[in-house]
Each structure stands twice: as C-alpha cells, then as structure tokens.
Amino acid sequence: MAIPVKLEAFEGPLDLLLHLIEKNKIDIYDIPIVEITEQYLDYIRQMDTEDMNVMSEFLVMAATLIDIKCKMLLPKEVNEEGEEEDPRAELVQKLLEYKMYKYMSFELRDKQMDAGRSLYREQHLPKEVEEYRPPVDYEALLADVSLSKLQEVFRFMMKRQEDKIDPVRSTFGRIEKDEVDMDRKVVYVEAFIRSHRRFSFRSLLEKQHSKMEIIVTFLVILEMMKLGQIDIEQQDICDDIIITSKVMAAG
Amino acid sequence: MNMERQKAEAVMEAVLFTMGESVEIARLAETIEESVKDTKAILADMKERYEREDRGITLIELEESVQLCTKPEMYEYLIKIAKTPKKYVLTDTLMETLSIIAYKQPVTRLEIERIRGVSCDHAINRLLEFNLITEVGRMDAPGRPLLFGTTEEFLRNFGVKSLDELPELNAVQIEEFKQQAEAEVQLQLDI
Amino acid sequence: MNMERQKAEAVMEAVLFTMGESVEIARLAETIEESVKDTKAILADMKERYEREDRGITLIELEESVQLCTKPEMYEYLIKIAKTPKKYVLTDTLMETLSIIAYKQPVTRLEIERIRGVSCDHAINRLLEFNLITEVGRMDAPGRPLLFGTTEEFLRNFGVKSLDELPELNAVQIEEFKQQAEAEVQLQLDI
Numbered sequence: 001m002a003i004p005v006k007l008e009a010f011e012g013p014l015d016l017l018l019h020l021i022e023k024n025k026i027d028i029y030d031i032p033i034v035e036i037t038e039q040y041l042d043y044i045r046q047m048d049t050e051d052m053n054v055m056s057e058f059l060v061m062a063a064t065l066i067d068i069k070c071k072m073l074l075p076k077e078v079n080e081e082g083e084e085e086d087p088r089a090e091l092v093q094k095l096l097e098y099k100m101y102k103y104m105s106f107e108l109r110d111k112q113m114d115a116g117r118s119l120y121r122e123q124h125l126p127k128e129v130e131e132y133r134p135p136v137d138y139e140a141l142l143a144d145v146s147l148s149k150l151q152e153v154f155r156f157m158m159k160r161q162e163d164k165i166d167p168v169r170s171t172f173g174r175i176e177k178d179e180v181d182m183d184r185k186v187v188y189v190e191a192f193i194r195s196h197r198r199f200s201f202r203s204l205l206e207k208q209h210s211k212m213e214i215i216v217t218f219l220v221i222l223e224m225m226k227l228g229q230i231d232i233e234q235q236d237i238c239d240d241i242i243i244t245s246k247v248m249a250a251g
Numbered sequence: 252m253n254m255e256r257q258k259a260e261a262v263m264e265a266v267l268f269t270m271g272e273s274v275e276i277a278r279l280a281e282t283i284e285e286s287v288k289d290t291k292a293i294l295a296d297m298k299e300r301y302e303r304e305d306r307g308i309t310l311i312e313l314e315e316s317v318q319l320c321t322k323p324e325m326y327e328y329l330i331k332i333a334k335t336p337k338k339y340v341l342t343d344t345l346m347e348t349l350s351i352i353a354y355k356q357p358v359t360r361l362e363i364e365r366i367r368g369v370s371c372d373h374a375i376n377r378l379l380e381f382n383l384i385t386e387v388g389r390m391d392a393p394g395r396p397l398l399f400g401t402t403e404e405f406l407r408n409f410g411v412k413s414l415d416e417l418p419e420l421n422a423v424q425i426e427e428f429k430q431q432a433e434a435e436v437q438l439q440l441d442i
Numbered sequence: 443m444n445m446e447r448q449k450a451e452a453v454m455e456a457v458l459f460t461m462g463e464s465v466e467i468a469r470l471a472e473t474i475e476e477s478v479k480d481t482k483a484i485l486a487d488m489k490e491r492y493e494r495e496d497r498g499i500t501l502i503e504l505e506e507s508v509q510l511c512t513k514p515e516m517y518e519y520l521i522k523i524a525k526t527p528k529k530y531v532l533t534d535t536l537m538e539t540l541s542i543i544a545y546k547q548p549v550t551r552l553e554i555e556r557i558r559g560v561s562c563d564h565a566i567n568r569l570l571e572f573n574l575i576t577e578v579g580r581m582d583a584p585g586r587p588l589l590f591g592t593t594e595e596f597l598r599n600f601g602v603k604s605l606d607e608l609p610e611l612n613a614v615q616i617e618e619f620k621q622q623a624e625a626e627v628q629l630q631l632d633i
Contacts, residue, residue: 115410
C-alpha cells in the first residue's frame, strides 16, 4: 500500500527513521532492522524530490540500514573485551541524541509561546536627548589593533582560502584555475563555424575541456544567435542542437 | 555623593523606559553612581514593586542587562489594542537547529549537521538573520570552523534570564534513557 | 462586570507602555470596559502616583488622549547615559571583515562573503556604525551591488595618511602562499 508522504514532512533521514520506529511502537534500542529498512526504502521510493542534496542524505541513511542488516546476518563481531558488538549500537546512539534535541526543541517552543506574551517598547528618545549620538571610543575599540595586525589577519584569511581546497580531492593533484577568455572563445567558435558550416552543438562541446569552457562556449553561441550570425534548430527537448552558419551561407 | 534611593529608582525607570532595549546593569550603575552590586539590589526592589497588581509593566533580566516589558498576563488586552510585535515563525528545522545550538554552544555547523543528519546552512542563515544566534568565534581546528552561540534576543524570545535557565531534559528521562541503555548492553539480535 | 480597579490600572499602563505614542482615552475605556468618565478618574489617580519621587515616567494628557513619557527632570541622566561611549569590541569577525575591506576596496558584500565563507551583514553593519567603513558607490554589475571602502576615521585610527601606506601584501608573499599550498598537497601525495 502506498503511503502518501512528502519528503518535506521529515526533517531528515533520522527524523524519518524515528517516525517509523514510533509508528511501529518499537523500542528504540531494539530496532528490528529488516522491517525498518524495508519500510524506510518504501518511503524513499515514494519520495518525489528533485533536490539531490536532500535525496542523497536519505539514501545514505538507507545504505546505513542495509549495511547494518548485512552485518546482522554475518557472524557477530567481538570487540577487544570479548563482548559482542551490536551493529545497531552506533545508530541507536545517533537516534537517541537526535531524539533528545528534537524533544528539547518542543520544550523551547513552549517557552517561546509563553515569552511571546510580553511586549517591549521601541527606543524613544526625547528630542533633547536624541541629538546626542553615542560617540565611539576608538581608543578602546582599537586598543589591540594595529596595522600589522590588520595585515596579518588579511594574510591569514587569504592563506585560509588557498587551503580551503578539499583535503581529499586536493591529493588528486593540482587544481588549476580556469581562465577562459570570452573574446578568444569567440574567435575559436567562429573558426569552428567556418570549417564546419553546419554542425551539432554537442560536437562543439566535446572539444571543450572544462565546465567553464563549456559555459563560455554556450554564451558565445547565444550571442552569435542574437546577432543573427547563426541559425539554431532543435527537434525536441534534449535533442542535439544543430547550428548553421548564416554568414557563411551568404558569403 | 550618591543620589538618594528614590531618585535612583526614578532615574533607572526613566532610562529603561526611554531606551526600550535592554541596558547593561553596569551602565545603569554608572548613571546612578552606585556600585553594580547596589544597583542590582535597587533593581530587585523595583522589580518587586512592579510585580504588584496595579502595575502593567515589569523588569526582566537578561544576563547582565535589564529591560522593561509588559507582564505576560496583559497580553490578551494588548493584542486588542496594540500592534502585535513581529513574530518569528520558527519552522521545525529552525527549532531543531536552534535547540542544538542552545544546548551545545559553542558549536560548529558540522556538529549540528552530524546530529540532525541533514545540512543546515539555510537554517543557520535564517537564525542569524533573526538575530537568535551569532558567530561566537572559531574553533581551533583545521579550517578554523565558525562557532555559533545564542544571543540576548534568544534569551528574550524564550523568556529565560540566562542559559542556565534553559529547560532541562528532566532527570527522570535521562535516567530512563540510561537504564534502557544499560539493560540493552546486549541487544537481542532479532532479525 | 467591570474588571477591578487595580487590574484596570495595570492594563492601561501596559497599553500605554507598548503603544509608545498617545492613546485615545475612549480606546482605553473600551479596553478596560469602563466609561470614559471613570477611565479619566482612574488616569488621574495613576498620574498622581506617577508624580511621586521614585518614578521616572509620568502621564501626560493631550486633548482626549494620554501618553506615557519620561519626566523632564530626567533628561540630564538620559543625556549622560547616551553620552557614555558604549563598550564596543572589535571581534575576530569584525577584524576579518575590516581587513578584507581595507585591502580589497572597493569591494562588494558578496566578495567579502566569498572570502570569509559566511555571511557578513552583521559585521558590515557594525563597521558602518563605527564609521570605520562606508559605502563608496555601486558596482556596475547586475543588481548594482554596493561597494564598501574604509573611511578617514579608519586612516586616522590606524595612523596612516592614505591607503597607499597600508602594509603591502606583496607579490612575493602571495606566491609563497601558493607554493606552500602546493607543497602541502605534494606532502599528502607522498604519504
């Protein structure tokens, strides 16, 4: 039976898992992983979302559940103290922690409702007082700040930005900064058109090496279309785009 | 010489009334030329008097500041006549993120995401916008991630004087959780 | 039935406090469910009590309205508190934002956020308030974003005559950063 549920109804994968546990009236410490995994996957199948970020978070949880399911079918692992390790333990810990904060968020909401019953007053300075603007005490404000400190902070930040390269991906090698010159791309595309006259957009893109190059190439094509230098046809959405040179045909 | 007690009360009431927003007790003390300790004592007396039945306003304390506000029981009369203040509509996402920040502060974005299991950029930005949370520094860890904490606006919004007054996960519940955990050291593997 | 006298006074105080501006007596009468005449009598009593020495606020009547306001003799204290420079702190966040603006000016909010990796609305507002930075124009780009730069106040406080005197981040240093970053990457490859 299909259960009409929208993904948005859940705060995240843990929330969905908690919902399933509560719906089945199961002790959180004793989750029947097989059933829950199946129900979880059922939900995910019905989810209608285009947001890959959101979807991937749910899928990671599903994978975790399946991983636990697999581990439970295998001989039990034993830790250093000779105790059996329950593959669910980590998940239970996570769920409990999440559950606690979720619970506290309801408590806080109650607090907020109560507190919302007190009203405040906007600042209302009498004219005579208003004319005085509180001066900024620069000496106190900038007590420990010097030019060299300012420079140091800036250097530090620029360095941090350089270091921000993903530590995993950065080991794949040097990451080059894409510098694509629009003007040079125009020259390139014009040359391409001269030599091909009629060609598919895809064949042009295949010769581009980076995302930035593809974007700039696309922009150049749009520009040339606007200027009436080329004709563009496309049979159907997602079909290849055929580009024909008008200038060359005339000349 | 210090001004008289009555005068001091009058001055503080005038200042708090005029400013509207919260005023640091230290600044009030300077204005009435008293020590912070004595100022606090005077404020406590004032609060006691505000609490009487014929008063519609009272004092609230927020960390080391005080502010005048209407008594909660006046709300039903006020909504009839006064424009109600802008209310933040905090979605579940925002509430969950906020409660993690409130209880775990100072806390990084990553830690919040670990607990909630989903990204929280949007929630953090909204909470920053509402001035319920603020950047409180950076963690001494790779990438020096930002640390977030709650603001005075948060205290005001949730009616607590200080972070110590946040509702606690009650002892009974925590104990229950613990006992369950202990009992389940060996979870039954009922696939 | 009418609410009790004390309650009526409290309600009116709360209403007048919240509204800030003057409120018609007829509206107050409606709120406390009394006749205008009786309401006026209650207000007169209230005013008498506000006039006592330990109060900093009082009631003023304007035609058929009333308003809460600070007693004029309190002005000198209000000015005194307004004059005391607030204790401001240049937090790390402010310092970082300021240094980016100093070195990259004129610079947009977006560019600052790109470098810091977080939103900087609050920091920019504080720096504007401190008059250390100012809006210097708009960028000729979609949305015409504001451009920020440092002020004379900034120069004066950092003891430089012009921006040219800011310690330079020279090309050699920038190159160094790059090499360091590359070396670090290389190190990780070697492991």
